[in-house]
Amino acid sequence: DTYKIAVIPGDGIGKEVVPAAIEVLDEVAKLDGSFQFQWTYFPWGCDYYLEHGEMMPDNGLEVLKQYDQIFLGAVGMPELVPDHISLWGLLIKIRRGMKQSINVRPAKLLQGLESPLKNPHDFDITVVRENSEGEYSDSGGRIHSGNDEIAIQNAIFTRKSTERAMRYAFELAQDSRKHVTSATKSNGLTYSMPFWDEVFNAVKTDYPEIDTSVTHIDALAAFFVMKPQAFDIIVASNLFGDILTDLGGAIMGSIGIAPAANLNIEREYPSMFEPVHGSAPDIAGKGIANPIGQIWTGKMMLDFLGHSEAGTRVLNAIEKVLASGVKTRDLGGSSSLEEVKAAIIQSL
Amino acid sequence: DTYKIAVIPGDGIGKEVVPAAIEVLDEVAKLDGSFQFQWTYFPWGCDYYLEHGEMMPDNGLEVLKQYDQIFLGAVGMPELVPDHISLWGLLIKIRRGMKQSINVRPAKLLQGLESPLKNPHDFDITVVRENSEGEYSDSGGRIHSGNDEIAIQNAIFTRKSTERAMRYAFELAQDSRKHVTSATKSNGLTYSMPFWDEVFNAVKTDYPEIDTSVTHIDALAAFFVMKPQAFDIIVASNLFGDILTDLGGAIMGSIGIAPAANLNIEREYPSMFEPVHGSAPDIAGKGIANPIGQIWTGKMMLDFLGHSEAGTRVLNAIEKVLASGVKTRDLGGSSSLEEVKAAIIQSL
Numbered sequence: 001d002t003y004k005i006a007v008i009p010g011d012g013i014g015k016e017v018v019p020a021a022i023e024v025l026d027e028v029a030k031l032d033g034s035f036q037f038q039w040t041y042f043p044w045g046c047d048y049y050l051e052h053g054e055m056m057p058d059n060g061l062e063v064l065k066q067y068d069q070i071f072l073g074a075v076g077m078p079e080l081v082p083d084h085i086s087l088w089g090l091l092i093k094i095r096r097g098m099k100q101s102i103n104v105r106p107a108k109l110l111q112g113l114e115s116p117l118k119n120p121h122d123f124d125i126t127v128v129r130e131n132s133e134g135e136y137s138d139s140g141g142r143i144h145s146g147n148d149e150i151a152i153q154n155a156i157f158t159r160k161s162t163e164r165a166m167r168y169a170f171e172l173a174q175d176s177r178k179h180v181t182s183a184t185k186s187n188g189l190t191y192s193m194p195f196w197d198e199v200f201n202a203v204k205t206d207y208p209e210i211d212t213s214v215t216h217i218d219a220l221a222a223f224f225v226m227k228p229q230a231f232d233i234i235v236a237s238n239l240f241g242d243i244l245t246d247l248g249g250a251i252m253g254s255i256g257i258a259p260a261a262n263l264n265i266e267r268e269y270p271s272m273f274e275p276v277h278g279s280a281p282d283i284a285g286k287g288i289a290n291p292i293g294q295i296w297t298g299k300m301m302l303d304f305l306g307h308s309e310a311g312t313r314v315l316n317a318i319e320k321v322l323a324s325g326v327k328t329r330d331l332g333g334s335s336s337l338e339e340v341k342a343a344i345i346q347s348l
Numbered sequence: 349d350t351y352k353i354a355v356i357p358g359d360g361i362g363k364e365v366v367p368a369a370i371e372v373l374d375e376v377a378k379l380d381g382s383f384q385f386q387w388t389y390f391p392w393g394c395d396y397y398l399e400h401g402e403m404m405p406d407n408g409l410e411v412l413k414q415y416d417q418i419f420l421g422a423v424g425m426p427e428l429v430p431d432h433i434s435l436w437g438l439l440i441k442i443r444r445g446m447k448q449s450i451n452v453r454p455a456k457l458l459q460g461l462e463s464p465l466k467n468p469h470d471f472d473i474t475v476v477r478e479n480s481e482g483e484y485s486d487s488g489g490r491i492h493s494g495n496d497e498i499a500i501q502n503a504i505f506t507r508k509s510t511e512r513a514m515r516y517a518f519e520l521a522q523d524s525r526k527h528v529t530s531a532t533k534s535n536g537l538t539y540s541m542p543f544w545d546e547v548f549n550a551v552k553t554d555y556p557e558i559d560t561s562v563t564h565i566d567a568l569a570a571f572f573v574m575k576p577q578a579f580d581i582i583v584a585s586n587l588f589g590d591i592l593t594d595l596g597g598a599i600m601g602s603i604g605i606a607p608a609a610n611l612n613i614e615r616e617y618p619s620m621f622e623p624v625h626g627s628a629p630d631i632a633g634k635g636i637a638n639p640i641g642q643i644w645t646g647k648m649m650l651d652f653l654g655h656s657e658a659g660t661r662v663l664n665a666i667e668k669v670l671a672s673g674v675k676t677r678d679l680g681g682s683s684s685l686e687e688v689k690a691a692i693i694q695s696l
């Protein structure tokens with residue numbers, strides 16, 4: 001099998017970590033022998049915007065549809081391009097355009113990683129984030145001006161998308177520890193979240209073998225710090241999933257580690273694999289960025305393509321290298337990106 | 349001075365921690381000698397609801413207006429009364445009705461408290477939460493049914509309330525370490541949060557001596573775990589403030605510790621002092637609840653009444669008792685509520 005992958009390194013450290021991850025993926029494909037990648041680079045992002053006035057060409061989405069999957073680094077150069085332009089013109093545009101309505105993000109204590117928690121136990125969480133609507137609905141506006149100005153942001157929840165995210169969470173739980181936690185806030189947000197709770201209560205009756213709990217987002221955030229080992233699969237709205245997964249990165253030891261997959265679970269269009277971290281302009285170009293988030297994201301792409309043996313190989317290599325002490329600075333080490341990459345390739 | 353305080357113990361452990369805190373406050377008033385409290389109890393809450401069909405009497409808000417301040421325990425018995433009834437019928441009703449548009453919540457590493465963080469440094473954060481609108485605006489609805497059902501929740505931000513919260517944060521920063529962080533998410537929520545950012549940029553020009561930063565809520569939540577010592581005053585919307593302050597409780601060592609004040613900064617109506625924790629029905633009635641959140645909340649009431657010396661006395665007593673090892677179970681100790689209370693009164 002040859003997989004045609006559209007590669008968008010994007011901005012900042014994306015341009016460094018993506019090529020590194022690709023080397024790792026090519027190596028594991030070679031070792032596996034049953035598949036290979038064909039990478040096509042697209043130089044879309046903020047540089048492209050500064051030259052062309054748009055983050056990607058008009059026909060960008062059509063172009064991407066010709067690929068099996070998308071491998072993306074990071075987007076954003078807030079000093080030069082406002083976030084709402086860079087992100088809605090590329091990252092969120094692709095998530096929506098390719099109907100990647102589920103975002104999956106694991107948070108798991110890896111061997112060799114120092115959690116900032118005193119007693120992190122052995123947590124292993126997967127957050128299923130609704131990725132197409134909710135608080136990120138592009139709906140709202142303003143009225144009046146000056147002291148009377150009012151801004152309105154509409155969060156729109158459809159049963160279809162809500163249910164899809166929840167069902168996906170229950171499916172994942174069947175292959176995991178059979179527990180799903182729903183992140184709610186129905187005591188404060190009295191229209192969206194009671195609806196969310198109702199859909200959850202309806203969906204769970206189809207999965208009697210799965211245990212469930214329902215926790216308010218404020219308490220859930222606190223529990224990520226106090227007892228992360230209590231969670232298996234968590235299903236969350238777009239915004240709550242966003243917050244929980246950065247927290248998940250933090251308790252792992254660094255957001256430079258955390259991987260993510262924007263999935264079109266119907267496999268009608270390509271999915272997009274993109275780490276949780278951003279473009280980190282402050283450390284870009286110095287060769288010190290942590291490539292592990294991007295490499296682990298590559299493992300998620302391998303899994304989604306059905307090569308979970310190769311995926312496990314990548315994760316094992318990451319763990320071995322971390323345990324051996326080869327780490328970038330954000331993890332308390334002193335190795336460069338190149339050294340971490342080389343060590344991972346070595347131990348595949 | 350005699351302060352007339354309306355006391356609403358509410359539900360669950362509220363009924364235990366409120367009387368304990370009142371004993372402490374009476375004692376510190378006696379020691380101070382310049383003021384005293386006159387407490388009037390109101391048995392409002394879920395028991396009241398089960399008997400009368402409402403959380404408080406119709407004229408409840410009018411009654412409360414006759415008092416100087418309100419001292420509240422916790423509200424909620426989710427097994428018997430749905431949260432949206434208990435909270436919107438009492439807690440949020442009072443916040444809104446008394447125009448308590450600012451919620452102030454410190455998160456600070458106390459001597460003798462074990463943070464779950466390996467290296468918590470000496471963090472000392474105050475979150476100023478907009479308390480009257482935003483994501484908690486009671487606005488929204490549904491359309492269609494069955495598979496086509498859609499729920500909409502409107503987050504409404506007025507310049508007046510947004511600016512008020514921000515100005516209050518800047519005022520606090522002047523008496524603190526002169527730094528304000530604004531919690532935003534303008535890269536995802538493209539109507540409310542760019543407005544929030546604009547107001548912040550306008551307000552900060554009036555406080556040139558205060559340093560500022562603007563951080564997305566997802567990163568900010570992660571930073572509470574990774575570098576809480578980086579923050580001084582944080583200004584946040586209703587929902588973001590809610591999430592950050594539970595996290596603040598978690599990094600302190602327990603949400604049973606965290607205090608809060610719902611302030612009517614114009615002093616037109618009484619303010620309400622109410623800890624961050626909830627009614628914790630699972631441990632209610634056992635004498636094991638942690639009274640420190642409520643007692644520290646009492647310290648915030650003392651400060652707001654202008655008795656900050658007495659307030660400091662209370663906080664010092666809390667720290668001394670914690671350092672001596674007298675702690676409830678949630679903090680890893682084995683003392684009862686009564687023992688903790690007695691020890692605090694002793695060391696005033």
Ligand SMILES: CC(C)[C@H](C(=O)O)[C@@H](O)C(=O)O
Binds near residue numbers: 188590
């Ligand atoms: C109980 C709930 C409505 C409330 C809130 O979200 O405001 C609580 O979490 C708090 O922080 O005081």
Ligand SMILES: CC(C)[C@H](C(=O)O)[C@@H](O)C(=O)O
Binds near residue numbers: 087276535536
């Ligand atoms: C950059 C931003 C729009 C994005 C999001 O909030 O979805 C990011 O935080 C993420 O989690 O992928």
